[in-house]
Amino acid sequence: MIVGGSVAVVVVVAFGAWLGFTAREAKANLEEARGHAQIAKDALLDGDTEVAQRSAADADKYASRAYDNTHSIPWSITAAVPVLGSPLATSQQISEVVRGLTHDVLTPAVDAGSTLAPDQLIEGGGRVNVQSLRDAVPVLDQTSVAAQSLSDQAQSIDEATYLGVVNEARTALQDQTAELSKLLSNTAIAAKVVPAMLGGDGPRNYFLGFQTNAEARGTGGLLGGFGIVRANDGSAKVDTLASNSELSLAEKPLDLGPEFEARYGASRPTTDFRNSNLSSHFPYAAQIWKSLWAQESGEQVDGAVATDPVALSYVLGAIGPVTMPDGEVINEDNVVELTESTAYTRFADDNNARKQYLQTVAARVVDKMTGKLSSPQALLDALGKAAGEGRIAVWSADPALQQVLSGTKVGNVVPDDAAPYAGVVVNNQGGNKLDYYLSREIEYVADSCVDGTRSSTVTVRLTNNTPAGEFPDYVAGLFETVGNVPKGTNAVDLSLLATQGATLDKVTINGAQQFVFTGSERGHPVFNIRAMLQRGKTAEVKFQLTEPTAPGEARVPVQPLVDSPNVTVDVPNCGS
Known part of the structure; x- marks a missing residue:
């Protein structure tokens, strides 16, 4: 009996020591997988395909080892024990998601992603390589679906009954997979709509509205100025930059339905640009701007885009400052205050001069954006941040493209x-x-x-x-x-x-x-x-x-x- 009991003790101690060793191994392998995944991501953004592929393979290797660590027979037996095995069961679920991320998302994304590196995607003069985007649609769809499935799987990971470090890892993974899923979904959508909108199938023109959110309107701010964006084969230029005073009161109202008329009709939003965006549903404002410009110029645009000075501050942070004709430097730190506050005092007695000043600011920023960029990735990040905050809104007159846009953040729609x-x-x-x-x-x-x-x-x-x-x-x-x-x-x-x-x-x-x-x-x-x-x-x-x-x-x-x-x-x- 004593011998049998001693053997049992030795087995239990050895089993515990093995679990402890395996737990350390699993943790180390998960950390290695995360580190190599980050390297792969950075290399992909830098256009270094060889390093990206090698690091993605290493990430997948370590993720598989962590999976094996946490799915051995002893680990699985212990994980099945109520309460005691809870952290081990949670660790199993974590490793399953991580292996899925490296194998089903990271590896295919890297294999096809070199053409989507910012320095490859945005060429000289700010031209977007629309064919690269189109070529990437199948793999982006594949990885987007996989990321969504893994995000759903991560959200259902059981909370461990003890061991806070395991729960911290669980929460971090849930947050990261949700963010990744959203990012890949948006990227897949962009790959579908951007080529057509940037003139991949022929020239396209858009009304670009600059909103002054110092005077609030539903979509952000009063339409303070505008331009016409002309896109063709991935290149975009802005011309016809003008102040809002260049838009006369329209003669022909636009019919946006009885509900819109009942709510906003008294303010004449479809004929008076000052009230054109009272609704927070951007497609209404966009259609009105299209109508106003058609009556003003005779030109039918293919869509509308809105932005504001805060978005310009993000862009200036990416492309660097611009210099005004008198030597004044406009940068990310002062552009909002200058355009939304200081200008009204500086030009208190000359409204036309103020509008010309704001027009010049916009022109200088647009010229620099569409010129040679030192960091395309920084500009993409800035535009993404602005879009995420609703500071860039996009509407297309093409029903098929608009259906896609309406499901995204840049659509800025009121859901029905x-x-x-x-x-x-x-x-x-x-x-x-x-x-x-x-x-x-x-x-x-x-x-x-x-x-x-x-x-x-x-x-x-x-x-x-x-x-x-x-x-x-x-x-x-x-x-x-x-x-x-x-x-x-x-x-x-x-x-x-x-x-x-x-x-x-x-x-x-x-x-x-x-x-x-x-x-x-x-x-x-x-x-x-x-x-x-x-x-x-x-x-x-x-x-x-x-x-x-x-x-x-x-x-x-x-x-x-x-x-x-x-x-x-x-x-x-x-x-x-």
């Missing part, structure tokens, strides 16, 4: 599905430029999914940070005098596009109940209030709702203004 939604939209009612000083906070919270409906609250805090001092009336005055409202007061039109089927219980501003305008947009109920926000003051607006317990992740799109608002979402997902 039933999933939880809180679209908070600010429109400037004062005709001034005080939204440069506006900051926002947004919270969307909802009860559990127990019943068919649930209570929810959308809280919006708006703060007027206009500093002390005198400003031109054009900046801080009101378009129409309202009682004894002091200069520097921001007249805010605030809309909430709520979940489809939601009903409003009440709206308060700083606790006081408010009168509400109601309407609908793309199937969403819209609740609208007006607020006079004095200098230095905060208005807390609460929309209290009853909404359906619809399945899907809650969405709170962020209107691209000057600030970067804090957004908090606490809305349970009521199933798929």
Whole structure:
């Protein structure tokens, strides 16, 4: 008995020591896989195909070793033990996802990816190699599908009952696979739409709108200037740069349907450029801009693009500063303040000079973007960041291309599905430029999914940070005098596009109940209030709702203004 017991002890100790050794081996192999994957990614972006392929193979080798470490018979036996084996079971699931990433995503992406290296994709003069993009579509589709499947697999990895380091690895993997899946999906979509939009099938022309988000509009800001982008065989040039005053009031209104007319018709958005983008649904603004330009010039464009000074700051960070005719240097640090604040004071008595100044800034940036680039990767990163924040929006008049764009971030569409939604939209009612000083906070919270409906609250805090001092009336005055409202007061039109089927219980501003305008947009109920926000003051607006317990992740799109608002979402997902 003593001998038998001693043997058992030795076996248990040896088994434990083996598990400890294997765990260290698995961890080391996973770290090696991650390191080689990073090297492969960097080499791919640098166009070094040989290093990328070698590093991808090494990443796959170490990921396979980690998989073998965690799927041996002793490990699997221990992983099956309730509670005790939980971290081992979680480690098995982690290694399965990592091996899938290196084998099914990284390796094929590297094998086909040399043509997508930024220095190969963007050639001299800023020309995009559209054929390389088209050639990459099959492998991008393949890796995008694989990445989505692995992301779903990662999200379902069990949480370990102990060993925080395993749970930290689990969370990191879930975040990274979700991000990778989104990136590859967007890249696959870009490979399908960019060649056609950049003139791969013949010349294409686009209306380019520069939005001044110091005066808020639904898609970002007032249409302050515009240009016409002419694309052909991967090259794009901007001409006809002009201020908004070059767009006359149109004679022929555009029919965007009875719902649009009921909500916005009184503001004449389809004939007056100043109100052309009150809606946050970019395809409406794009179609209006197309119509306005056709009536102004007789030219029918193939689509529309919008951007803003914050996006320009990202671009300048990638391509370097530009110099104005008088020697003034415009860079990533000063372009937003110069174009959205300083210019209004500098040219307070000469509006035409201000518009010419802004036009020159845009022209200098565009010229440098479309010239020889020192770092194509940096420019792509900058454009990606701007697009991710909604600061670049794209619409195509081609229905097939637009169908693809509408499912992406750059489409900037108001979705017409039933999933939880809180679209908070600010429109400037004062005709001034005080939204440069506006900051926002947004919270969307909802009860559990127990019943068919649930209570929810959308809280919006708006703060007027206009500093002390005198400003031109054009900046801080009101378009129409309202009682004894002091200069520097921001007249805010605030809309909430709520979940489809939601009903409003009440709206308060700083606790006081408010009168509400109601309407609908793309199937969403819209609740609208007006607020006079004095200098230095905060208005807390609460929309209290009853909404359906619809399945899907809650969405709170962020209107691209000057600030970067804090957004908090606490809305349970009521199933798929």
